[in-house]
Amino acid sequence: MSQGSGTVEIRGELVRKRYAREELQAEHAKAQALWECARRHEFIAPRPLRVDEAASAIEYERIAGFSALTGPYVREMSTGDLHGRLAAILREVARVLAAIHQDLRLPVTRPWEAPPLLLQGLRRAGDRDGRSATVGPRAVLHGDFGFSNLAVLPSDGPRPRIAVIDPSPNGFTTLRVDLEGPVLVDLALFTSCVEGRIPLRQQPRIRWSALGGLREVFVAAYEGAAGTALDLEALGMLQYATAYAYFSRVYGAGLRREAALALLYNRLKGNRRWWEGRP
Ligand SMILES: Nc1ncnc2c1ncn2[C@@H]1O[C@H](COP(=O)(O)OP(=O)(O)OP(=O)(O)O)[C@@H](O)[C@H]1O
Ligand SMILES: [Mg+2]
Numbered sequence: 001m002s003q004g005s006g007t008v009e010i011r012g013e014l015v016r017k018r019y020a021r022e023e024l025q026a027e028h029a030k031a032q033a034l035w036e037c038a039r040r041h042e043f044i045a046p047r048p049l050r051v052d053e054a055a056s057a058i059e060y061e062r063i064a065g066f067s068a069l070t071g072p073y074v075r076e077m078s079t080g081d082l083h084g085r086l087a088a089i090l091r092e093v094a095r096v097l098a099a100i101h102q103d104l105r106l107p108v109t110r111p112w113e114a115p116p117l118l119l120q121g122l123r124r125a126g127d128r129d130g131r132s133a134t135v136g137p138r139a140v141l142h143g144d145f146g147f148s149n150l151a152v153l154p155s156d157g158p159r160p161r162i163a164v165i166d167p168s169p170n171g172f173t174t175l176r177v178d179l180e181g182p183v184l185v186d187l188a189l190f191t192s193c194v195e196g197r198i199p200l201r202q203q204p205r206i207r208w209s210a211l212g213g214l215r216e217v218f219v220a221a222y223e224g225a226a227g228t229a230l231d232l233e234a235l236g237m238l239q240y241a242t243a244y245a246y247f248s249r250v251y252g253a254g255l256r257r258e259a260a261l262a263l264l265y266n267r268l269k270g271n272r273r274w275w276e277g278r279p
Contacts (some may be wrong), residue, residue: 015046015060019168024056026108026177027168031058033104034142034167040237041099044153044163064161065154069093069147070198071148085160087217089152090194092160094221097190100164101183101226108217109140112181117248120171121241132234132241133182137226141179145186147193172245175239187222188238191215196264197243208269240265 007018018026031048038045063178069089076086113124114133144166155161169175173185194215196206208254223229243264244257251257 010062013062014049015062016052016057017060017087018055018057021056023177024051024053024058024136028058030104030167030177031060033106033140034100034164037100037104040103041096043096043099044161046165059141063151063153063165066151066163066165069150069152069193070202072152073081073147073193074198074202074205077210078207085124085212088155089160089162090214091221092162093150093190094218095225096162096164097142097145097186097221098225100142100145101137101186104140104142104167106140106178109178109180110176112141112174112179112185115173115175117245117246118238118241120248121244122237124244125240127234127235127237127241132184132231132237135181135182135184135231135234137228138181139183141174141181141183142186143174143177143179144168146170146189147190147198172249183226184235184238187219188235188242191218191235192239192243192264194218195239196269197246200260200263203263211269238245 009016028048031046034045036049044063046063048060049059050059051057052059059145072089073086076084114130119135121128122132125132134200142164149164149166151159151163151165153163168177169179170189173189179197195211196203196208218231219232219235244261247257251260
């Protein structure tokens with residue numbers, strides 16, 4: 001089987017992915033570090049098998065059955081069994097992200113800086129000086145910890161088995177591969193998905209009234225696993241700013257961006273808690 005998705009090709013048991021030449025070594029170091037972290041902490045990440053310098057590509061082992069977390073999320077959110085399987089999945093994802101933040105080791109890192117669109121989004125959320133992008137614990141970031149890079153694999157054990165791929169810049173909140181920065185950057189990317197940053201065509205099936213405490217389930221599990229309390233106001237603002245930066249990149253600065261934001265954050269979904277009460 002050969003199936004292309006931009007720079008990714010799946011060939012039988014191998015996945016081949018091309019990278020910018022200047023990032024190739026750093027991408028490989030991080031992929032290797034993620035795989036080692038996964039082995040230590042009981043989750044799944046693709047093993048990098050070979051670097052092809054000439055083609056500026058890395059070959060990975062293919063994770064059988066990898067299918068983005070968006071699928072189970074939409075299924076459970078449309079049936080409404082939120083306190084069973086989806087909550088268990090979110091708790092396990094939180095444990096995995098805390099393990100990555102505690103234990104993903106890179107030979108060289110550089111400090112994360114908030115991209116301009118993210119700062120613009122923070123200003124919109126009411127954070128004028130971008131404080132939310134500076135607070136809380138710091139770690140080596142995954143960099144693109146969203147639904148499309150996570151999967152739940154079949155498991156015999158009591159815990160869902162989580163697979164994590166693609167620890168690379170996402171182009172809107174992270175622009176380099178080897179970043180060390182606030183853990184809130186990864187957390188906000190994930191919680192913006194939990195709160196509904198999923199493809200438009202899948203949104204009509206969702207029962208938003210069920211959103212309720214899902215973000216809290218995830219955040220509490222992360223805090224428990226990491227042994228730290230998070231600044232929830234900063235997380236909320238960063239989450240909005242993450243969606244703003246994402247929609248800006250996908251839609252530009254026009255009406256479509258505004259419509260997408262309004263669809264994601266509105267009172268009907270109970271999705272405005274963190275700025276309620278503000279003028
Ligand atoms: N090791 C792997 N095993 C199985 N499937 C994989 C693997 N790596 C990538 N894929 C599949 O290819 C898709 C794209 O891979 P990846 O996320 O690494 O590339 P990308 O171009 O950065 O994508 P995106 O921009 O959507 O994050 C994944 O969503 C997944 O379906
Ligand atoms: Mg991806």
